[in-house]
Amino acid sequence: MAFQIEADLPPGLACLKSVDALLRCPICFDYLNISMITKCSHNFCSLCIRKFLSYKLQCPVCNTQVTEQDLRNNRILDDLATNFQAARQKLSKANFDSPPISPKT
């Protein structure tokens, strides 16, 4: 839920972009925070989806009917998001510490 969208990945890590995107919440676009999976297999931050369901009982992605009782923790996504962010930072640092990147046109 934090209002913090990280800068783009450095060019050398562009191939990780789709992994990065999958680990983000479709509601707040930040990395998933206490991930909950719906019966329709979509994932959101716990707070984001609960707030949404208090307004409308359907999945924000595919419109399938969803209730709060249907939600299930998807803890592996929390671990993946945490570990991916750490790796991303290390790789970016390695990328920037070594030869400077010439600006792209």
Added chain:
Amino acid sequence: MAFQIEADLPPGLACLKSVDALLRCPICFDYLNISMITKCSHNFCSLCIRKFLSYKLQCPVCNTQVTEQDLRNNRILDDLATNFQAARQKLSKANFDSPPISPKT
């Protein structure tokens, strides 16, 4: 379920090891293939967990009681595993082919 454990990550990508490990099935140790999530939030290949449950109705990781009806697809893990493997291959290749940053296109 394939009998194919990839070689270790190159040293420059060691920080991705925990992400790699999370995307593997605790039964077959290969990347998750048609991921199913249990109520206890553990994930397995569809075939691996069904085979296991035909023998014993509990989670192979935490021993919680599990039935086949409790299983839910965790499709995001399939996408993550696919995309991560592709990225891993590109990064490994870049690591071996030339210094980390090479001008592209």
